[in-house]
Amino acid sequence: MLKRTPLFELHQKLGARLVEFGGWEMPVQYTSIVDEHLAVRKSGGIFDISHMGEVLLTGKRAAIFLNHVLTNDIRKLAEGQGQYTLMCNERGGVIDDLYAYRLRAEEYLLIINASRIDDDVAWLQKQLAAFPDRDSIDLQNASARIGAVAIQGPRVVEFIDQCFPSCSHCGTLVARASDLAKNQIGEFHFFGQPAWVSRTGYTGEDGFEVVSPSETIAAIWSKVLATGHQYCLQPAGLGARDTLRTEVCYPLYGHELDEETTPIEAGVGFFVSLDKGDFIGRSVLAEQKAKGVGKKSVAFKMTDKSAPPRPHYPIWSTGANAAPIGEVVSGTQSPSLNIGIGMGYVKPEFAKAQTPIEIEIRGKRYAAVVVPKPIYRKPD
């Protein structure tokens, strides 16, 4: 039986096409992927992300524990700030990539991938059981009682304050939600209920994400949709979420990231703080940073007209000695650029921008080129 979010009935009423994603029955699109994608780039879209998991950690030593299990340095976070970070195994392989927020002085919220909730919580509990100060730390998997939406696009800032008409009273203290800076989070009231609003997202656009108790999320969704209507906001599904994040090269767990791939190989070494002291996976990551890696994440654009590249298609070198050099992990037709784009892993000698490569699509090889990340940049 697939799980459903608190917004499931609203998706049905909106005529969404529903698909299985990580054990959840989720909207893949309402109108069309391209339509919703372009709406987010131009004005705005609202996404149901209630399937994602939430873990709350509280206690005097919570930060020290988190710095032991996560790659980024949690001590950089002031109250009301968040950071992208990764959780690795002893081999440096990625258990999950996540956002960590410091809500209060000694309270942290982790937003984790839907498909990884069980593995993440089991791993965290196991590490906590072995942690010296475990009794001073409370760890709660709040995933089942918390809902979330992402409101993304350049015009969202024009109406977000109408949806949360108050100042924040916890986290980052601001007079209005639109005063939040990137990666800041504050607690607002939504008709008397708490709602955490952060200036974050997964689309490459400006935008906000809202986390609230499950009972409140449908009212928030409806309020935002109604308020944003005149700003051309529309509901957007997982299809557009995937093409949007692919254009800006954000990793998706199960594609760019898995337990056999390290953050260094994935090109997210910026979020690995080797100088913060020891943490799980550090020795492998430090060695890779110093000596190099066996495979490297690249972004590419098709230069031949072709069917879109898809995950698992082989990547080839070009020329007389053409040979397989890697594999596509994400691929699609870019709605913004109107060409095939993707990300893949190749041997490091082929990872430089402008390297010509070929993608094998349904038995035939088509020309492509390695490009710098992100593949899509907002026009100035």
Add this chain to the structure above:
Amino acid sequence: MSNIPSDLRYAKSHEWVRVSGDTATVGITDHAQHELTDVVFVELPAKDRQLKAGDACAVVQSVKTASDIYSPVSGQIVEVNKALSDNPALVNSEPYGNGWFYKIKLSNPGEVNALLTPEQYKQQVGG
């Protein structure tokens, strides 16, 4: 509700056929383009290729998936719609017009009578 022109015949697999003399034009239905959404690439059969009814002969790529298209009739390809290579979205916007796939010289014109009538196809897709 999808558009089902009354002057065409239909395959269960959602292709349409428009017969003119000994040649038929083939495309996919409004219902099919709606289900596939956002067509971004169409692979068409080579000119002169011989097809049997039911052969997989084209591939429609949407943002999410690739779908095979089956020839509703047998014969030899005499023309393919080159406009789809520059503008695959024609399949979405004009499925029965400029979004056609190929023209085929019928080797067994009687096959057309075995295809679904507009009423039968309407029933299949639920109105």
